[in-house]
Amino acid sequence: MANRPWKPVTAGKCCTVEDHVVIGNLSRCRPSRADFSKKLAELTSFRRLKSSSELSSPGSARFNGDSIEESGRFGAGLYAFQLNELRAITHDFSNNYLLGEGGFGTVHKGYIDDKMRPGLKAQAVAVKLLDTDGLQGHREWLAEVIFLGQFRHPHLVKLIGYCCENEERLLVYEYMPRGSLENHLFRRLSSSTLPWGTRLKIAIGAAKGLAFLHGAEKPVIYRDFKTSNILLDSDYSAKLSDFGLAKMGPEGEDTHVSTRVMGTHGYAAPEYVMTGHLTTRSDVYSFGVVLLELLTGRRALDKTRGKAEEKLVDWSRPYLTSSRRLRCIMDPRLSGQYSVKGTREVAALALMCISSNPKDRPRMPAVVEILERLQHLKDMAVTTGVWSSKAASPIVGRNAISAKTKMERENLANGRRRVVSAKLA
Structure with a gap:
């Protein structure tokens, strides 16, 4: 995956307060790649976001270069992956492993073995590669980590881990085969x-x-x-x-x-x-x-x-x-x-x-x-006679019996004709 230039979300204008998402002392308005990487490495915690229009989490988490360490309920069980690891399991984000594509970027299938991380079982995964040139890339990544790092439920897709390396933002989910x-x-x-x-x-x-x-x-x-x-x-x-x-x-x-x-x-x-x-x-x-x-x-x-x-x-x-x-x-x-x-x-x-x-x-x-x-x-509608379709319509009541009898007679007549034809042959 070629390195892409880091582009600001807006051309010379800062985001409105309403759509401002703060991580430590970094705003959603993206700085240069070098400044972003430097400041990200210096972060000690997510700042609690108190405005109802901002993202928030009940706990805090801190970047230590390799992982988000659990504090309270946030980030429980998330694994930090390196970009080269995710490249390897998706065959360099090959189109042959492409599961889908949308405004956020692309999703690729991969397979991790039980030797990649202690306690991580071998399994198929879906790797979401966020488009950092898009308007929502970084913000989506942050929201996913906050919400899916915080919640676990049988009817929410499980976030396994993430990758935050230079300007790249990736997420690793359980694979949903259907x-x-x-x-x-x-x-x-x-x-x-x-x-x-x-x-x-x-x-x-x-x-x-x-x-x-x-x-x-x-x-x-x-x-x-x-x-x-x-x-x-x-x-x-x-x-x-x-x-x-x-x-x-x-x-x-x-x-x-x-x-x-x-x-x-x-x-x-x-x-x-x-x-x-x-x-x-x-x-x-x-x-x-x-x-x-x-x-x-x-x-x-x-x-x-x-x-x-x-x-x-x-x-x-x-x-x-x-x-x-x-x-x-x-x-x-x-x-x-x-x-x-x-x-x-x-x-x-x-x-x-x-x-x-x-x-x-x-x-x-x-x-x-x-x-x-x-x-x-x-x-079922098809057995109660209320379903209707030109292609196939259920037959009920006396008409059903009549139709069945007529069909049986026709089958019997056809069988007799075949027997006579065979004898003549």
Whole structure:
């Protein structure tokens, strides 16, 4: 990887106070490479960031040249890697090992053995190489280390370690073999689609991850909840990834955090887009959008569709209050193999989550409770006769018996014809 010139985030202007992230005496506005490396080596601790619009951590950590040493709960179990080690395990960040690419940079697969660090087991990993020329590279790196170094949960992707060498910023995560939910829903990784039961399992796991963040001692607002940030392990258990835009929630008597609007079109709550006021209910709105994607198999924002169908929330909202209408927008790839009652409940929940009034949206623990009640429903649409499709439609009642009898007679007649043809031959 060639060395790239260190570029400032802004051309001759400092960042606004609102978006200022401080590490020791270093601001987000990047100094020269030499000055940055020198000052980074002199740091003794992360400064506690007290503004609600800044990143913060409940403990402190210090750079000792090789690692972030644990102090309190921060940075527990994180390993410091050298750049040449990460080059080696990814074959110099080869395209053959590329897992994905986004605004943050690239993600490559690697494999570490149990001899690399004491106590570190042999395993596949995902190495995120942050784009230090980008607007968010360094800040994302810091946010990931702070939040994932602080939290551990079955439905949050595990951060194994990091690399902070010269201007390079890298992160090492557990490898998620099934990739992202986005890939499974929209990019046709395989000829098969995600079954309804698996979609529900993914929704429950993602909801538990958000509920954990919102229920922390100091609530965390995820701010970028979407299908591409929901990763799946070998059992399709969902884990939230990419905490680069996460924010600490309001403190004291504050009702919201005021911040620059960031996130992804189609998922961001309308009040946040309009005012910049961020709350945990903003995440709930985004969760509702993902529920709609799981129901319909459509993207939150799809500009390839007509104007009326471009925005999933606006297009689907009129269909969510009726079972009869809901089946018209269900993902056709499910072929009716879904619970009628289950999808009706999920649609009703999604409608609450995307309410234009944040106070009408449920809290995530309530969302988890609702979804978990739906796991064992077996009333499949294809067996109850409510699913309809031109490609394949279930036949019920007397018509089903008549059709079956007719089919059996036709098969019998065809068999007799084959026997006669064989004798004549």
